[in-house]
Amino acid sequence: MVDDALTEIDRLPGRHLYFLDDHLLGNTKFATELFAGMQGMNRVFQGASTIDAILRGDLIEKAAAAGLRSVFVGFETLSPENLRQSNKKQNLAKDYRAAVNRLHSLGIMINGSFVFGLDDDNQDVFQRTVDWAVENAITTSTFHILTPYPGTRLYQNMQAEGRLSTDNWDLYDTRHVVYKTTNLTADELKNGYDWAYRNFYSWANIFKASMKHKNFKHKLKHLCYTGGWKKFEPVWNFMIKTEGLNKMLPLLESILSKVKLSEC
Numbered sequence: 001m002v003d004d005a006l007t008e009i010d011r012l013p014g015r016h017l018y019f020l021d022d023h024l025l026g027n028t029k030f031a032t033e034l035f036a037g038m039q040g041m042n043r044v045f046q047g048a049s050t051i052d053a054i055l056r057g058d059l060i061e062k063a064a065a066a067g068l069r070s071v072f073v074g075f076e077t078l079s080p081e082n083l084r085q086s087n088k089k090q091n092l093a094k095d096y097r098a099a100v101n102r103l104h105s106l107g108i109m110i111n112g113s114f115v116f117g118l119d120d121d122n123q124d125v126f127q128r129t130v131d132w133a134v135e136n137a138i139t140t141s142t143f144h145i146l147t148p149y150p151g152t153r154l155y156q157n158m159q160a161e162g163r164l165s166t167d168n169w170d171l172y173d174t175r176h177v178v179y180k181t182t183n184l185t186a187d188e189l190k191n192g193y194d195w196a197y198r199n200f201y202s203w204a205n206i207f208k209a210s211m212k213h214k215n216f217k218h219k220l221k222h223l224c225y226t227g228g229w230k231k232f233e234p235v236w237n238f239m240i241k242t243e244g245l246n247k248m249l250p251l252l253e254s255i256l257s258k259v260k261l262s263e264c
Contacts, residue, residue: 001030002037005034010041015042017045017067018047021048023053024047025059025060031063032062035065038067039065043066044069048072050074050091051073051074051075051090054073055095060108064106069108072111073099075091076113076114077115077118077120078096078125078128079120086118104137104218109221109225110137111139111140111141113141113143113144114129114133116146116189117146117177122184123184126195130199134212135209138209139226140225143200144193145175145190147172147174150172162180166178175193176190177190203227206226
């Protein structure tokens with residue numbers, strides 16, 4: 001299986017890869033062999049991992065040596081009570097800051113994912129989450145409103161409790177409130193979600209987060225990637241629609257270039 005993956009990778013043009021696997025480090029044996037085989041291919045790639053996998057063993061170092069330059073991490077929430085209620089055992093009692101520092105030390109950028117609207121959330125959850133993300137130099141953040149998708153335990157529980165407020169599936173997109181909230185009103189949750197995106201991606205916070213890195217190259221890398229990601233979305237949309245995205249790959253690969261350990 002690993003040989004098949006390496007053969008396919010070798011056939012792909014350019015240097016940049018994005019692994020769609022939602023837990024690239026989940027199978028330790030497969031990932032170890034994959035990263036060993038990718039060394040020397042001169043690839044740069046992005047993927048996803050859990051906090052636990054980042055903190056455990058040396059697999060994340062092997063991924064970095066193979067070309068991992070950006071990783072999606074589901075932090076979910078900063079509240080231990082929310083983690084317990086949502087059964088996110090993989091994040092319970094894990095040191096988020098240690099995971100972040102380990103990734104930064106390897107020159108790996110972080111796309112942090114956070115969920116709002118869990119039952120322990122109150123009005124200050126948006127400010128606390130954005131402040132934490134900026135303070136810890138999270139490169140990009142994706143924020144979500146808790147969404148009980150059909151077929152999940154969360155949906156079944158909310159349905160049994162009479163908490164579902166709509167069956168319009170178009171609204172089940174993590175951007176709309178589709179259930180009866182507890183400590184927050186539906187408007188507070190929606191407005192807080194919108195505020196978090198605006199605030200995190202303000203130029204002031206992009207610059208502030210960039211300056212948290214010690215090395216100038218890492219500061220510049222953070223500033224260019226985050227600024228380019230959210231502040232020039234119309235340009236990216238135009239490039240996608242006109243099928244010109246491949247022309248931008250050299251720029252992306254340059255931004256994703258390696259930052260030496262001593263430089264972070």
